[in-house]
Amino acid sequence: MSTTTPGTSLQLVELTKTYAGRPVLSAIDLAVDGGHFVAIVGRSGCGKSTLLRLLSGLEAPCDGGVLVNGEPLRSVNLHARIMFQDGRLLPWKSVLDNVGLGLRGDWRSRGLEVLRHVGLHERAGDWIARLSGGQRQRVALAKALITQPRLMLLDEPLGALDALTRIEMQQLIENLWLEEGFTSILVTHDVEEAVTLADRILVLEEGRIARDFRNDLQRPRRRGDPGFSQLTAEILDTILTQGGQGSAPQKTADHATEAVTPEHGHSPRPTGQPAGARGSERSDSPPIGEPSGALTAQLQ
């Protein structure tokens, strides 16, 4: 961890949001320690994006609240940087000017440095329209990173990218997180992505936290590893069975049946404990003879 300031800690106290009488989030209690990487997964419409918008201060809760480093959040959360799915870059500004949007003083050299970090410093002068989808998300990442945020809110940032670019970007995000030590909240519908990146995975179901998985797998994580597949299957199964009462989902994952029991290794825990191994040594056990863990974890 190169930076001295720790990541922002978050505390959600009975956080409630209703839209037109319909509850989207009902009394969510959650504590996230500084520097943790938390993923929020769930079906579409489960309230995960709303949760992120409340954390960013773009929307106000109907009841309860958010404590940021112990201070109640009242307006836009300036500790936080959001990375949106669509990047939200300004097409009339160059790549570098997008990165430095709203900054004062001499930020250009820092902007170039951040762009070098995401591998795009050679495109600093280009217009956004010239970049591919993956490159745009890299710019969005650089733009979020330039202020050295202590809290990164990732709203399905890789949802619109192709599979290969997505894996590349996941590695980039993981490395940046390891270097910078910011707190990350990732909203995604891709369970594999959550397992790859997060050390804590929350399953959101109808506005409540249905399960709280801890993920102590060694980084960097590999999709084929048995632990990885098992956790993915378990999370996926939680989501599918809980949605099952209402709308009878199709069973997409057959091998998820072996991981139904809740006491299967990972128990839900109420508050964030310090995550285990965050070392960057390469895991030295390649998957041999394991069923490929490449089950499609797309839930939409």
Add this chain to the structure above:
Amino acid sequence: MARFQPFQLNPRLKRSLIPWLVPLLLLVLWQLLASRGVIPTRILPAPSAIALAAINMGRSGELWGHLSISAGRAGVGFLIGASLGLLFGLINGLMPRAELLLDSSFQMLRNIPPLAMIPLVILWFGIGEEARVFLVSVGVFFPVYLNTFHGIRSIDPGLIEMGKVYGLSPWQIVTNIVLPGATPSILVGVRFSLGIAWIILIVGEQIAANSGIGYMAMNAREFMQTDIIVFSIILYALLGKLSDSMARGLEHRLLPWHPNFQRTAKAVPSKPAIS
């Protein structure tokens, strides 16, 4: 030396020549018909006669006088109308309360053709400069207003939200996000209103004026100078084309980021010269 290659033109030159092919053919046809007496001079003089009239008027300085007066009127009227249109477009686009107050009034006024106001305008201003400048301003106002308003309102709200999250002040959001985002639409309004400015000016000058190209044409009618009349009409066409080109130039200048205006020259490599 090169072989004789009759139509091996530079592709760029070719592209800029092709649009003139049809007008040129028509001109030749017209000249032929007129010089053989198929079209009487009273109805339509030959292009050569019109060119001659143009040269004479240019020499005597009469042409430049009328031309600069007309251009001045169009320019001043456009500046006033477009500035007001931009101003109210911005105000109403950015402030829903102002929109509530003003927009329906503008929509009512918009449906009055500016030319229908000529009798009233003459009573107000006489046939002085103010009358024509006023008419042009009114005509120019609405396209600029509507397009500015529309441009602001159709900005992706996600971008504005992004600006808020990144800690931009309301003023920074306007200058960094709203205005540049509305510029393409504003320029459409400008281009549209330039055309309207000329149309209104033509009619205005023909009805109540003692100078300008419209007056030049009406005056020529008194003396049955069809060549000058036709020349004035051609002048309007050329001036309209000129102002449109200027508006396009403005688009290229102000929207270098827009995919529609990015230089395509690199995409079309010119053929290497064969020697």
